[in-house]
Amino acid sequence: MKCTRCRTRAAVEVPRANAAFCGDCFTESYVRNLVTRAIRHDRMFGPDARVLVAVSGGKDSLALWDLLLDLGYQADGLYLGLGIGGYSTRSHVVCQEFADARGAKLVTVDVADRAGFTIPQAAATKRRPACAICGLSKRHLFNAAAKEGGYDVVATGHNLDDEVAVLLGNVLRWETGYLARQSPVLESTHPSLVKKVKPLYRVAERETAAYCVLKGIDYVVEECPLVEGNTQMKYKGLLDTLESQSPGTKHNFLFGFLEKGRAHFPPDGVVLNECVECGSATPSDTCAFCRSKTVIGVAIGSRPRDWAPAGS
Amino acid sequence: MKCTRCRTRAAVEVPRANAAFCGDCFTESYVRNLVTRAIRHDRMFGPDARVLVAVSGGKDSLALWDLLLDLGYQADGLYLGLGIGGYSTRSHVVCQEFADARGAKLVTVDVADRAGFTIPQAAATKRRPACAICGLSKRHLFNAAAKEGGYDVVATGHNLDDEVAVLLGNVLRWETGYLARQSPVLESTHPSLVKKVKPLYRVAERETAAYCVLKGIDYVVEECPLVEGNTQMKYKGLLDTLESQSPGTKHNFLFGFLEKGRAHFPPDGVVLNECVECGSATPSDTCAFCRSKTVIGVAIGSRPRDWAPAGS
Numbered sequence: 001m002k003c004t005r006c007r008t009r010a011a012v013e014v015p016r017a018n019a020a021f022c023g024d025c026f027t028e029s030y031v032r033n034l035v036t037r038a039i040r041h042d043r044m045f046g047p048d049a050r051v052l053v054a055v056s057g058g059k060d061s062l063a064l065w066d067l068l069l070d071l072g073y074q075a076d077g078l079y080l081g082l083g084i085g086g087y088s089t090r091s092h093v094v095c096q097e098f099a100d101a102r103g104a105k106l107v108t109v110d111v112a113d114r115a116g117f118t119i120p121q122a123a124a125t126k127r128r129p130a131c132a133i134c135g136l137s138k139r140h141l142f143n144a145a146a147k148e149g150g151y152d153v154v155a156t157g158h159n160l161d162d163e164v165a166v167l168l169g170n171v172l173r174w175e176t177g178y179l180a181r182q183s184p185v186l187e188s189t190h191p192s193l194v195k196k197v198k199p200l201y202r203v204a205e206r207e208t209a210a211y212c213v214l215k216g217i218d219y220v221v222e223e224c225p226l227v228e229g230n231t232q233m234k235y236k237g238l239l240d241t242l243e244s245q246s247p248g249t250k251h252n253f254l255f256g257f258l259e260k261g262r263a264h265f266p267p268d269g270v271v272l273n274e275c276v277e278c279g280s281a282t283p284s285d286t287c288a289f290c291r292s293k294t295v296i297g298v299a300i301g302s303r304p305r306d307w308a309p310a311g312s
Numbered sequence: 313m314k315c316t317r318c319r320t321r322a323a324v325e326v327p328r329a330n331a332a333f334c335g336d337c338f339t340e341s342y343v344r345n346l347v348t349r350a351i352r353h354d355r356m357f358g359p360d361a362r363v364l365v366a367v368s369g370g371k372d373s374l375a376l377w378d379l380l381l382d383l384g385y386q387a388d389g390l391y392l393g394l395g396i397g398g399y400s401t402r403s404h405v406v407c408q409e410f411a412d413a414r415g416a417k418l419v420t421v422d423v424a425d426r427a428g429f430t431i432p433q434a435a436a437t438k439r440r441p442a443c444a445i446c447g448l449s450k451r452h453l454f455n456a457a458a459k460e461g462g463y464d465v466v467a468t469g470h471n472l473d474d475e476v477a478v479l480l481g482n483v484l485r486w487e488t489g490y491l492a493r494q495s496p497v498l499e500s501t502h503p504s505l506v507k508k509v510k511p512l513y514r515v516a517e518r519e520t521a522a523y524c525v526l527k528g529i530d531y532v533v534e535e536c537p538l539v540e541g542n543t544q545m546k547y548k549g550l551l552d553t554l555e556s557q558s559p560g561t562k563h564n565f566l567f568g569f570l571e572k573g574r575a576h577f578p579p580d581g582v583v584l585n586e587c588v589e590c591g592s593a594t595p596s597d598t599c600a601f602c603r604s605k606t607v608i609g610v611a612i613g614s615r616p617r618d619w620a621p622a623g624s
C-alpha cells in the first residue's frame with residue numbers, strides 16, 4: 001500500500017478517511033492537520049495563548065503535548081498525582097522524561113495534598129465510583145492549577161473515541177443536560193473557570209497510538225487499574241465493532257451531533273455561585289470537590305491539610 | 313428459581329425486570345400486562361376498534377395477533393405476499409394455519425399484484441436496498457388494505473428491540489426528522505392515512521419468542537433471506553451485548569427517549585398532499601410507492617397491472 005499523499009510506502013492505514021500514510025505524512029500532515037483544524041475551527045486558542053496541557057503519561061495527552069510544542073505553542077504540562085501505586089509512579093516518570101527531552105515545563109500537583117485522599121482511598125469508601133471521584137478531582141485541580149499559573153486555557157487529550165463513547169452514554173441515558181454541554185470547547189462561564197479545549201477530538205484513539213509509536217514517544221500503555229469494567233470502555237468496544245463494520249461511524253455520530261443534534265439541546269442556564277469553601281464555580285453553595293473532601297475525609301478518618309469546617 | 317408472581321417453578325427469567333415467571337404468569341400476566349399497558353397508556357385503540365394486524369408469520373406479529381384476540385379485540389390479520397420464494401410460501405401457510413386454528417380472518421395481499429414487482433425483483437434492480445423497498449411497500453399496502461377494509465387502526469408487531477435498534481440508528485446518524493416521528497403511535501395526519509400502533513413496543517424480542525413457545529404458537533423461525541447483513545441486525549447484536557452487561561439498557565434507552573429526548577425534536581410540520589397517482593398522502597406530487605412502481609417497473613421491463621403514465 002502506498003501513501004495517499006506522497007506515494008512512498010504507507011505505514012498507517014486510515015479506513016475512515018479511505019487513505020493510508022507513510023510515517024512522516026501521518027504525523028506531520030494528517031494528524032497535525034486534524035489538530036490545527038480543531039484549534040482554528042473551534043477557536044480554541046490563538047498563537048500567543050499560554051496553554052496548560054493535562055498529561056497523564058498515556059498516548060493521548062503526550063501526543064497532544066508533542067503536537068502543541070511542534071506547532072510552536074507555549075504549552076506547559078500538568079501532571080496530577082492520583083496516588084494509584086506503581087501506575088502513578090510510572091506515569092509521572094514518563095511525563096517528566098518527556099518534558100526533559102523536549103525542554104518543556106511540567107507542573108506536578110498531588111491529589112492527596114489538595115484533597116486529603118488518594119483516588120484508591122476515595123474509591124475504597126464506596127461513596128462514588130473510582131472514575132467519578134477521579135474525574136471530579138481532575139476537573140477541579142486542572143482548573144485550579146491553570147488559574148493559579150495564569151494560563152489562558154486547559155487542553156486535555158480527549159480523542160474522537162473518548163468523545164464518541166461519552167456521547168453514546170449520554171444518549172443511551174438521554175442525559176439532556178450533559179448533551180447540551182458536550183463540546184470540544186468549554187468556554188469560561190464564571191471568573192473562577194478557565195476555558196477547556198480538546199484539540200484531539202478529531203483524532204481517533206488508534207491514530208494517537210500510531211502517532212506516539214511513529215514519533216518515538218514513550219508512553220504508559222497500561223490502563224489505569226481502577227478503570228476495569230468501566231462503562232465507557234464497554235461502549236468503546238461496541239463502537240469499535242460498529243466502526244470496523246462501517247468505517248466513519250464514530251466520526252459521523254460525533255459530527256452529526258455537533259452539526260445537527262446538539263442544537264436541539266439548549267443550555268439549561270444554571271446560575272453559578274462561588275463555592276463558600278474554595279471560591280470555585282458551583283450551582284450549589286459548596287462545590288462537589290469540597291463536598292467530597294469533607295465526606296471522604298470523614299470516611300477515611302483523615303483530613304486534608306487545608307481542611308476547615310465550612311464557614312470557619 | 314421460583315415464579316415472582318405465584319411462587320411455582322419459573323420457566324422464563326426476565327433480568328431487566330429482576331423477575332422470573334412460570335409459563336402461565338409469563339404469558340397471561342407479564343406479557344399481557346405490557347401490551348394492555350401500551351394500548352391504554354398510549355391510547356392506541358378502544359375496546360370496539362376494528363384492528364388490522366400486519367402478520368408476517370414471525371414470532372412478533374403472531375404473538376401480537378394472539379394477544380389481541382385473547383384480549384377480546386376485533387383483530388383481523390393482514391398477510392402481505394412479498395414473493396420471496398419458499399420463505400414467503402412457508403410464512404403464508406403459518407399465518408393461515410394460525411387464523412384457521414383461532415377462527416380468525418386473514419386478509420392476503422400480494423405485493424406483485426399491487427406493485428408489479430416482487431421484493432427480490434425490486435432488490436435485483438439495485439435502485440434501493442431490499443429492506444428499504446420492502447418497508448416502503450409494506451407501509452403503503454398495510455395502509456391501503458386498512459383503508460379499503462374500513463379498519464380503525466393498523467397494528468404491527470414491532471417489539472422493544474426493534475424500536476431500540478431503529479432509535480440507535482437514528483441517533484448514530486442524528487436523523488432529527490426521524491427522531492421527531494419515532495413513536496409507538498402514529499396518528500393519522502391525512503384523510504388517506506390510517507392510525508398505526510405498536511402494542512408490543514414494551515415487550516423484548518426474546519419475550520415474544522418465549523411467549524410463542526409457551527403458547528404453542530407455530531411461527532417461522534428463519535429470518536428473511538434478504539435481511540442478512542442488514543444494519544439493524546448489527547445494531548441489535550450490539551444492543552444485546554449492552555443489555556447482557558447492564559439489564560434494562562434497552563428499556564431505559566427507549567423510554568428515556570420517549571419521556572425526555574423526543575420532546576427536543578419537534579415535528580417538522582411537513583404539508584401532505586394527495587399522490588396524483590393513488591391519492592395517498594405524500595409530501596411530493598407522487599408518493600414514494602408510486603415512484604418506485606414506475607422506476608422499478610421500467611428497470612425490470614414489466615409494468616404493474618394498473619400502471620399508467622403519470623397524469624394520464
